[in-house]
Amino acid sequence: MxxxxxxxxxxxxxxxxxxxxxxxxxxxxxxxxxxxxxxxxxxxxxxxxxxxxxxxxxxxxxxxxxxxxxxxxxxxxxxxxxxxxxxxxxxxxxxxxxxxxxxxxxxxxxxxxxxxTLAGLSAWQGLFDHGALREDERVRVLGERGGVGHLAVQLAGGRLAAPGEPCDLVFDTIGGDPLAAAVGSARRVVSVAEEADGIAYFVVExxxxxxxxxxxxxxxxxxxxxxxxxxxxxxxxxxxxxxxxxxxxxxxxxxxxxx
Ligand SMILES: NC(=O)c1ccc[n+]([C@@H]2O[C@H](COP(=O)([O-])OP(=O)(O)OC[C@H]3O[C@@H](n4cnc5c(N)ncnc54)[C@H](OP(=O)(O)O)[C@@H]3O)[C@@H](O)[C@H]2O)c1
CATH class of the missing domain: 3.90.180.10 (Medium-chain alcohol dehydrogenases, catalytic domain)
Structure with missing residues (x-):
């Protein structure tokens, strides 16, 4: 054997x-x-x-x-x-x-x-499937040096909002306080890290x-x-x-x- x-x-x-x-x-x-x-x-x-x-x-x-x-x-x-x-x-x-x-x-x-694999698919599905990010919109990525976050930054391309600027979508990869602080700061908040009220949490497929x-x-x-x-x-x-x-x-x- x-x-x-x-x-x-x-x-x-x-x-x-x-x-x-x-x-x-x-x-x-x-x-x-x-x-x-x-x-x-x-x-x-x-x-x-x-x-x-x-x-x-x-x-x-x-x-x-x-x-x-x-x-x-x-x-x-x-x-x-x-x-x-x-x-x-x-x-x-x-x-x-x-x-x-x-x-x-x-x-x-x-x-x-x-x-x-998992990180790229999480970033893709978070931004585009669950976040419905459009070409003319701005996104903020929480955890942008992490496994999922650094790929989300690249996939978002020029659509990144500067700190403090309004944005259409927050894509969270941290959870906890940074996620809680982001709820209400954008029209759509998507998280791969934590389930919470007011956000769209998903499991990558x-x-x-x-x-x-x-x-x-x-x-x-x-x-x-x-x-x-x-x-x-x-x-x-x-x-x-x-x-x-x-x-x-x-x-x-x-x-x-x-x-
Ligand atoms: N639901 C799903 O299908 C799915 C899929 C993929 C990942 N996940 C989960 O998503 C999370 C992120 O995964 P990952 O692989 O990207 O993790 P990671 O590589 O460890 O990256 C996490 C990022 O979050 C930041 N961070 C962590 N704690 C923080 C805090 N208290 N305050 C501010 N920033 C903080 C880190 O920044 P620093 O550089 O400052 O440490 C880093 O940029 C994990 O919990 C993972 O299990 C879930």
Missing amino acids: RTMRAVRLHEDGLRIEQLPVPEPDAGEALVRVHAAALTRDELTWPVDRLPATPSYELSGVVAGVAGDVRGVAEADEVFALTPFDRDGVAAEYAVVPAAVLARRPRTLSHAECAAL PNRSQLLELARLAEADQLRPAIDSVFPLVEAGAAFGRVAERGKSGKVILQITAD
Whole structure:
């Protein structure tokens, strides 16, 4: 039996374990994970299904597909936000629904591609799907150096309101007092960080066509994810320690296979 190293979250914390390489079921692909990105607070998400593999932010190479899968093939270079209700991708291999995989932008490293998945989709869906931001409107991004925030700033382009200027949309990635202070300051307030009265809170969803648009922007040099820090798989504990800190600049990455 082939085995692999994987990060597992247990009741008492994170462990690195040796597990069987999973087999893809109908509609699924097996991906050799090169890089997995991490998000603040994500270890609180799977607590009802422990032990669980964290990280839902993948860049890698397809290593096999189930017999019914079309449009995705072995050796494809892919990136994806993977579903939150099943094991994540902080492992040497991950089985994921083939429908969420998109061709990765070749101008970016695997680490940068992983950094672009959950954070880029959160920024896109916050600004355009939930925020309905138009060309002629102004937006303020709260948390603009963070994983989601720095990509929202780039996607908003010239539509950013200067501090103190009126704006049409606030896109919050912080929650707490900064979000409370922003309620009422714009016609629309959208948050990815916290549910509160008077705001539109949302949970990011996998979306292959939006990922392809993010890849197109990256290849056109109009979007570039920032990497705060990179850790090997065996230092997953330190990586999650860094994710929880203030003062980051972009995303924290687990580099699992060399680029
Ligand atoms: N609902 C969803 O689907 C979804 C999706 C993505 C993310 N999230 C959540 O959204 C949040 C942001 O994610 P992220 O990956 O962007 O996090 P991050 O990389 O840690 O960025 C957070 C940003 O918030 C700022 N910040 C944090 N606490 C602050 C405070 N008390 N006052 C002022 N600024 C503060 C940080 O600024 P500094 O530089 O000053 O530290 C940073 O710019 C997390 O809670 C994450 O779990 C939810």
